[in-house]
Amino acid sequence: MSVSDVARLITPPNNPNEAPQQRDWSNIEAALATSLPEDYKEFINLFGTGKIDNFIWIFNPFSQNENVNLATKVHVQLTALFELQAYGEVLPYKLFPESNGVFPFGITENGDVLYWHTVGQPDAWTVLVNEAWSPDWEAFGMIMTEFLFKVLGRQIRPNAFPSAFPSATPNFIRGH
Template sequence: MKILLDTISICGKPVERPTQSAWDNFARILGTELPDDYKEFVSTLGTGVIDDFLWIFNPASTNPHLNLFTQRDECLSALRVVSDHGEPIPYGTFPENGGLLPFGATDNGDVLYWITRGRPADWKVVVNESRGPAWVEYSMGFSRLLGDLLRGHIQCPIFPHDFPRTRIFKPAIQQNRLPKNEA
């Protein structure tokens, strides 16, 4: 996690940083803990966007477009609708073991999910293309994936070829817009 945080420049004062008691409450509501690296990231940086493109959901966010609980409901509902209309979804949905739980989205509407199999520390990540059938699964968790993407060690074929242009995290309060798929 330290490598990821050292990779990112923060532009502005962090907002909506959950406390430990808030995390305990979130775990009670979800019925599971969340990965420690994600909790450390959100507790340190709060709600915001990386490279004006990749938004990380926060269970403490007052913005429904960035709130983990609201987006869990929205994203999983959308997957069920798509599945009901015949598009194959290669994963179950949270709270099933191995089900998807969203933790972020891009300005293009792509969604990043955890595959909730096993302990939260072992959850892998999958990215779903918003306007197509592509799913890209990574054999790594939250902080390693973000760190490798930001350092250019890997590229997500769903993301624009020039991501990331910067390694800047901007707190959501400084944003004058919603993620593009929510505008």
């Protein structure tokens, strides 16, 4: 699956908000100390900042909004998981930057967090969903764009997602 497959289900904006002008990700990847999956970069290049069908936000490293900025949210989400571990909670996955750790890339309106399971090269990272306020994690053996395509096409539905999502005509709403 590719970003163009996802774009068949949700129309990208004509003028994406906070999409990178130069398509240069080297500074972002250097700051994060990792390469990022190509499908993710293509998604941000095409869609920019916004919400998928009024429910899913994909973090954007170019966003000025700290609530959806990738670097900010990586720090916030991983710090929260490190603190849970410090208080004795056993997590089913290692945390980035450990090898095979989890790396957040999105969040739902309900607070469910979408992570990459950083096994292998970035283009092979698969999706995990951690239900909000829950120790429950669900693994999807697919990359981000395949996950989005299958969720939007109603081929799969994470347990944490409401049954009304996605709508009959999913859309993309530009955000800021």
